[in-house]
Amino acid sequence: MQTIEIKTVAGKRSKILTGENFINLQNYLPAQKAILIIDENIFDLYGGFFKNFQCIKIQASESNKTLKTVENIILKLIEFQVDRSAFIVGVGGGITCDIAGFTASVYMRGLPFGFISTSLLSQADASVGGKNGVNFCGFKNMIGTFNQPEFVICDTNMLDTLPQKEFLCGLSEIIKIALIKDVGMFKSIETKSNDILKRDKTVLQKLITKSIRHKAEIIGRDEFEKGERRILNFGHTLAHAIEANDNVSHGFAVSIGMMFAAKLSKHFGLISSDVIESMKHLFMRLGLPYYTDIDDELLSNAIIADKKKNDDEINFVLLDGIGRATEKNIKIDAFKTLISTFK
Numbered sequence: 550m551q552t553i554e555i556k557t558v559a560g561k562r563s564k565i566l567t568g569e570n571f572i573n574l575q576n577y578l579p580a581q582k583a584i585l586i587i588d589e590n591i592f593d594l595y596g597g598f599f600k601n602f603q604c605i606k607i608q609a610s611e612s613n614k615t616l617k618t619v620e621n622i623i624l625k626l627i628e629f630q631v632d633r634s635a636f637i638v639g640v641g642g643g644i645t646c647d648i649a650g651f652t653a654s655v656y657m658r659g660l661p662f663g664f665i666s667t668s669l670l671s672q673a674d675a676s677v678g679g680k681n682g683v684n685f686c687g688f689k690n691m692i693g694t695f696n697q698p699e700f701v702i703c704d705t706n707m708l709d710t711l712p713q714k715e716f717l718c719g720l721s722e723i724i725k726i727a728l729i730k731d732v733g734m735f736k737s738i739e740t741k742s743n744d745i746l747k748r749d750k751t752v753l754q755k756l757i758t759k760s761i762r763h764k765a766e767i768i769g770r771d772e773f774e775k776g777e778r779r780i781l782n783f784g785h786t787l788a789h790a791i792e793a794n795d796n797v798s799h800g801f802a803v804s805i806g807m808m809f810a811a812k813l814s815k816h817f818g819l820i821s822s823d824v825i826e827s828m829k830h831l832f833m834r835l836g837l838p839y840y841t842d843i844d845d846e847l848l849s850n851a852i853i854a855d856k857k858k859n860d861d862e863i864n865f866v867l868l869d870g871i872g873r874a875t876e877k878n879i880k881i882d883a884f885k886t887l888i889s890t891f892k
């Protein structure tokens with residue numbers, strides 16, 4: 550087991566435990582009454598253990614990641630007479646932890662909370678950063694808070710039951726971290742791809758721990774996404790446009806988006822075609838998609854609609870070599886051509 554300590558600007562501390570067994574939950578709970586907000590799939594698979602706790606089960610889907618679900622959870626918390634002395638534990642993947650973290654942050658002006666993070670994506674990515682929240686009127690993660698959990702338990706054994714598609718989506722975000730921060734990590738993903746696909750616990754735990762450490766370092770320097778944290782959006786500009794036009798899984802949209810961003814990086818003279826070839830080879834080997842057939846116009850319109858600032862440029866994260874990210878402002882007028890050439 551490894552422990553990663555996160556310190557926030559506000560001086561709050563959060564502990565992420567990789568390779569810890571979820572049945573040790575009790576060791577991390579304070580003396581207060583604990584209420585679990587748990588993904589019903591996890592309850593069905595691992596309920597023997599969780600039956601010992603007061604549980605609120607939720608269905609983990611994007612369409613259910615709403616204020617209505619938060620309202621229903623709050624009604625249950627009131628019914629269970631949960632007061633400010635209680636402790637909340639979210640148990641599930643990114644959807645459940647985002648909902649549980651948000652509910653805990655607003656119920657009675659905020660209760661302390663922790664997570665048992667059960668998917669590869671939530672262990673390697675969503676467990677760190679303190680973002681939580683829900684979707685609103687079709688806008689993803691539109692309502693939420695920055696608030697750190699007291700602890701996150703990342704149990705690699707739980708990944709055995711994760712559906713293959715979800716596993717690959719988590720892997721895509723791990724590769725993103727390697728591409729923007731750590732060439733050695735990228736090389737070890739290449740050499741250990743067989744073990745990864747076999748879900749070797751030692752290999753996975755190392756990758757999860759590395760991803761968390763890198764993300765934590767970035768966030769430690771830029772908690773509120775004013776600068777460096779933006780590099781975590783590598784691959785995500787096109788990914789969001791793909792997701793707006795197709796119900797492809799996020800991690801698959803990200804692998805396509807990363808390949809597009811890499812091709813743009815080559816176009817701007819930042820990397821050689823060897824990098825593109827290495828990425829393509831790895832994505833094929835793992836079963837991650839790397840191109841899209843969605844119409845160019847639909848994609849560029851979605852990118853323009855998604856841009857956060859009201860100017861004629863888009864801040865785009867590119868690669869300046871494997872393990873090194875850089876940012877470039879690209880004129881939106883240029884996007885249509887770039888998309889049709891490189892998507």
Ligand SMILES: NC(=O)c1ccc[n+]([C@@H]2O[C@H](COP(=O)([O-])OP(=O)(O)OC[C@H]3O[C@@H](n4cnc5c(N)ncnc54)[C@H](O)[C@@H]3O)[C@@H](O)[C@H]2O)c1
Nearest residue numbers: 590609642643644645667668670671675678680707710711
């Ligand atoms: N807070 C953040 O910083 C952050 C970062 C990245 C993503 N997210 C959010 O995370 C969400 C996606 O997370 P996700 O991919 O974990 O989705 P998820 O929570 O929906 O989990 C994916 C699916 O896998 C199932 N599952 C999870 N763990 C399992 C296990 N161990 N065994 C069997 N089935 C299991 C779930 O029931 C679900 O059907 C998105 O809503 C995204 O916005 C948040």
Ligand SMILES: [Zn+2]
Nearest residue numbers: 722785799803
């Ligand atoms: Zn992502």
